[in-house]
Amino acid sequence: MRRKIIIPVAVLAGVIICTHLLLVFFPFKNLSSFESKPVSQIFVDDTGKLLQITALQDGTRCEYTKAADLSRDVKKIFIKTEDKRFYFHNGADLFALASAAVQNLGNKGIVRGGSTITMQLVKMINQDSTPTVSRKLSDIFYAHVLEAKKTKKYILELYLNNIFFGHGAVGISSAARTYYGQTTQELTHEQLCCLAVIPRNPSLYDPLKNPELCAERACNLYNKIFHKKLTAVEFIQFLPSKLYTYPYEAPHYIRYITSTNPELLEQDKNADSRHILSINLELQHYAERLVNDGLTQAAGSRISNASLLLIENKTGKPVAWVGSADFFDNEHSGQIDGVLVKNQPGSSMKPFLYALALETKDDTGHSMYTPNSILADIPQEFGGQTLYIPSNFNNRFNGPVRFRVALASSLNVPAVSILNSIGVKNYLNKLYELGFESLRQTGEQADLGLALGAAGVPLNELVPAFAVFVRDGKDFAGNQIYTSDTARLIDDFLSDKAARVTGFGYSQVFETDYPSIFKTGTSNQYQNIIALGATREYTIGVWMGNFSGQTVVGKTGSSLPAWVAKSLLDYIYGSATSYSNLAFPEPENWKKEKICSLSGMIAGPDCPATVYEYCQENSTPGKCTWHKKENGELKTLYPAEYQQWARKTRPEVQIEYSDTPLEIHSPKNNSVFYYSQLQKEKFAIPVEVFGGQQESLTVYYDDVFYSQVERPFSFSLPVEKGSHTCTVECGEEVRTVIFQVR
């Protein structure tokens, strides 16, 4: 008797288990690709404020939310709407199918499908909605396969995240955002009911186009589930009134990070689709405003665009990244990212050169340059084969200038002379170390022009490199690029208001209440103006110009970009009550000494002007030899190379020329002049001769007597193509140079 029962039960159990296993292992080929579809990526700022929710390739948005993060209300409402017996069937609901069939017969057409949530999901996975009986049967079959393979919880999750709500919204979370600008957790029961009725027919139940229809269905659903008695008219108030405007913040930066990390956009639901960026939306907005204010002020200067990069000095990550004034301004190529565009940085590169100069030793192991070194800001030529005659931005020469002043006032001749003596190769290697990858193509070609920033670099290389100075010489990978003392000396020079006067006058633009450093630059052809600024916490770079390379008129790096940079830092520190944590530390192995401001030597009793300067503790310079008083009268003894300059520019000073050997200062031996260049110089080769015992000089041109010259020994030679010699004779001393004109 018992056997009679056991056998059929065992057979039945076996059949059920076999069927189940068959279904579990039955291939569902579209399932895995459906599960790994990319989803929208959510970018938020460092405080969690929404920056962007990316659109998918077809323009829709799908914010994927895991089942655990979907509220019970959401699940309850959608199950009640679509599939009351969801938790009790194995994929198909026979009762629903039968009642749908009866209804359809009565209406002589298809009104209801009787599809379960699982069947609807199958339809989405297979992307097949042909209204045939065979497709319906296939849906039923695959619904059983799906139910055998996956849990109810997961099926509901996939379903709720993939149903289409119209207006580009895929999934309940994107629907909540698109229609109400909120997350599903923030929606009321009424609002959830409005959303729940849309997927049946997104265009028919569009709450914006057909509010009455949507309200009527949503109201019915709401009354049924929550046992209420609202009318459709009363319900209209819960409908969304307009679509949410998706934010498009920091567009250039998000495009940059997603293009450098494309996996960020292709990620599926299993990766974290919420990304916290280092951008601070408040500072980003303020920076955008300043950039636009700057452009308004620049009206008439042929400046049509600007970009800005603000980074945090701890990590090097961007806090504000403004690629252009307006991403959507096509007329001015607003989509171009000015942070990544290579522009000639002009003098803003000089600190890197001066820092290297402080660390360069001569053959005897002594520093070639120290803060009290005197550099010659007088007309000079450099280079043998390629002639390079830099002039200052204001076309004025300052004679002997201290190292500190030359950098802070951004003088050109001293910078080129430093580069000429430490070598272009050495400087380029340092620039590569600093991260200027873009110079690997153009750096060598720029040659001595590198001293004046003649090779283009982008802001996203320039700004992190500048930050090295306020990070005690370290880059963001932790490499010590300069010693901490060198970095601290540069900070001291670049924050020195007095030292800037020679180049910029008493400008207010760099004056801040908090410790800061600034450096500006203008490109050779005045196409770009750039300002760099930094505190111990932030580094900023601002570029202004135009993407089409037109010449900028009448503004220099020290004005508008510097104003923008300073204004943003002012905004950051506006509410600070103390800046003590921002003070730049003093260099450790240097000691301040009172030096003569003209000669850079230790000040003597007759020096008319003195300053304090960092001197190396073990090798302080000697006492000033340039100033001496004779019978109560102050005399200045300029070294030979400054004598011409002093005679021309310092008529009021009592100058005494020390006896120095005769020297042809220019042209240099083996110089090459180019005829076209000389045309501008009125067809003459300028010659400068220093030193000599006598007051008169005899000049031979190509070994033929040319003229007798009185002091200052400054004259010019006629131009003829070919190779020439110039010989000068002063007393017993004779000097000759060879040069070419091509």
Ligand SMILES: [Zn+2]
């Ligand atoms: Zn002196």
